[in-house]
Amino acid sequence: MARAHGDSKTKFLDAALRVIRAKGYEATTVDDICEAAGLTKGSFFHHFESKEELALSAADHFAAMAESAFAAAPYREAADPLDRVLGYVDFRASIMRGELPDFTCLLGMMVQETYETHPEIRKACDSHISDHAKTVESDIAEAKRRYAPRAQWDPGSMALFTQAVIHGAFILAKARNGPEVAVECLSHLRRYLETQLTPTQPKRRDTHV
Amino acid sequence: MARAHGDSKTKFLDAALRVIRAKGYEATTVDDICEAAGLTKGSFFHHFESKEELALSAADHFAAMAESAFAAAPYREAADPLDRVLGYVDFRASIMRGELPDFTCLLGMMVQETYETHPEIRKACDSHISDHAKTVESDIAEAKRRYAPRAQWDPGSMALFTQAVIHGAFILAKARNGPEVAVECLSHLRRYLETQLTPTQPKRRDTHV
DNA sequence: GACGCCATACCAACCAGTTGGTATGGTGCT
DNA sequence: AGCACCATACCAACTGGTTGGTATGGCGTC
Numbered sequence: 001m002a003r004a005h006g007d008s009k010t011k012f013l014d015a016a017l018r019v020i021r022a023k024g025y026e027a028t029t030v031d032d033i034c035e036a037a038g039l040t041k042g043s044f045f046h047h048f049e050s051k052e053e054l055a056l057s058a059a060d061h062f063a064a065m066a067e068s069a070f071a072a073a074p075y076r077e078a079a080d081p082l083d084r085v086l087g088y089v090d091f092r093a094s095i096m097r098g099e100l101p102d103f104t105c106l107l108g109m110m111v112q113e114t115y116e117t118h119p120e121i122r123k124a125c126d127s128h129i130s131d132h133a134k135t136v137e138s139d140i141a142e143a144k145r146r147y148a149p150r151a152q153w154d155p156g157s158m159a160l161f162t163q164a165v166i167h168g169a170f171i172l173a174k175a176r177n178g179p180e181v182a183v184e185c186l187s188h189l190r191r192y193l194e195t196q197l198t199p200t201q202p203k204r205r206d207t208h209v
Numbered sequence: 210m211a212r213a214h215g216d217s218k219t220k221f222l223d224a225a226l227r228v229i230r231a232k233g234y235e236a237t238t239v240d241d242i243c244e245a246a247g248l249t250k251g252s253f254f255h256h257f258e259s260k261e262e263l264a265l266s267a268a269d270h271f272a273a274m275a276e277s278a279f280a281a282a283p284y285r286e287a288a289d290p291l292d293r294v295l296g297y298v299d300f301r302a303s304i305m306r307g308e309l310p311d312f313t314c315l316l317g318m319m320v321q322e323t324y325e326t327h328p329e330i331r332k333a334c335d336s337h338i339s340d341h342a343k344t345v346e347s348d349i350a351e352a353k354r355r356y357a358p359r360a361q362w363d364p365g366s367m368a369l370f371t372q373a374v375i376h377g378a379f380i381l382a383k384a385r386n387g388p389e390v391a392v393e394c395l396s397h398l399r400r401y402l403e404t405q406l407t408p409t410q411p412k413r414r415d416t417h418v
Numbered sequence: 419g420a421c422g423c424c425a426t427a428c429c430a431a432c433c434a435g436t437t438g439g440t441a442t443g444g445t446g447c448t
Numbered sequence: 449a450g451c452a453c454c455a456t457a458c459c460a461a462c463t464g465g466t467t468g469g470t471a472t473g474g475c476g477t478c
Contacts, residue, residue: 419478420477420478421476421477421478422475422476422477422478423474423475423476423477424473424474424475424476425472425473425474425475426471426472426473426474427470427471427472427473428469428470428471428472429468429469429470429471430467430468430469430470431466431467431468431469432465432466432467432468433464433465433466433467434463434464434465434466435462435463435464435465436461436462436463436464437460437461437462437463438459438460438461438462439458439459439460439461440457440458440459440460441456441457441458441459442455442456442457442458443454443455443456443457444453444454444455444456445452445453445454445455446451446452446453447450447451447452447453448449448450448451448452
């Protein structure tokens with residue numbers, strides 16, 4: 001715990017989040033991350049035994065940051081589970097601001113690049129994405145029980161669908177080089193969730209994003 | 210036109226499709242592509258002036274292959290535009306078989322990796338994705354005119370949403386290392402399109418995928 | 419004075435791209 | 449027809465710079 005300056009391992013991890021989300025995993029060099037962290041290679045390989053281990057740690061770090069961000073978001077306090085489901089979508093849309101690397105998903109990005117070449121990274125991304133989907137699933141399941149108990153679809157499948165839309169929206173945003181199209185995609189997702197969770201009258205609540 | 214053997218430029222492009230979809234753009238080396246094509250580096254740089262130019266040509270090649278595949282698909286012949294819209298989704302689900310690199314999208318993969326680092330590639334992917342969305346949009350617009358003229362959403366936005374779902378489904382499939390979850394996502398997309406394009410009774414046609 | 423932390427200097431492997439050359443076949447002239 | 453000429457297509461070997469990773473040593477703290 002010497003050298004006082006706030007944990008340099010965390011500096012590496014924060015740097016990794018920024019740089020990898022901008023350039024992708026393969027294109028980011030260890031030197032890039034060292035420079036972004038303001039440290040040197042010697043320090044890097046003191047904390048991580050390889051670039052791949054950094055990727056695994058960065059995935060954990062990203063998932064932990066995300067988890068606490070969602071746990072602290074205001075929509076979490078809604079009593080009605082449907083409000084939490086729609087609040088989640090609105091919240092995700094609301095954070096789509098500023099530069100793309102600041103709000104896109106490290107996990108989706110890395111798994112795309114590494115699913116065939118780095119099985120460990122693939123597994124880490126998979127489990128973090130699945131864990132996040134599970135938290136969405138529980139609200140969806142509760143809302144379904146209350147508002148659409150006879151609907152044909154499975155809450156787990158619906159939760160994964162929300163993640164597909166979000167990751168796909170990020171890809172379109174990157175192609176377009178701006179977040180607007182992603183926000184639009186989420187408004188379609190919101191409409192789908194509304195119609196599926198209020199069986200007969202899809203007018204029940206406000207529709208803005 | 211010497212050396213008879215069927216166009217080696219095409220061999221390079223076909224090899225690029227396979228290899229890049231498996232390993233990603235940055236992780237694939239020029240040597241990888243040469244080996245997959247059964248040719249040498251000298252030949253490679255005779256046909257392409259750089260790795261980036263190959264990426265641009267590969268994007269064109271991929272888009273051209275896709276365009277002809279969709280143009281020849283049976284659903285294209287349906288008279289009812291809604292049948293063409295749902296047929297498109299079903300067709301996309303039906304080709305999600307075999308190895309992931311064989312049916313996932315080169316454009317979505319490359320744009321994710323290169324959107325910040327290679328603007329030319331980003332633009333190429335963007336325009337090809339947008340072109341494909343346009344073809345979907347025209348069927349959606351026609352179906353909307355016929356079945357849901359008063360719906361609030363815009364056909365262009367809906368078409369982009371279909372692409373977001375598809376690209377997002379590919380990411381989940383890569384994370385899970387299997388296409389099943391992607392097929393499930395498309396069944397949600399199908400349901401959404403059905404409900405949005407048959408305003409009052411969403412029972413009108415069969416729902417299987 | 420030992421240990422955690424970090425920097426400098428370094429290396430072998432690998433990468434995109436180059437070089438200098440050979441094989442092939444078409445074209446135009448005689 | 450035969451031949452000189454030349455563009456296209458291809459190849460094996462090489463190059464200069466970069467990459468992930470290492471070796472070593474200094475500095476501060478207990």
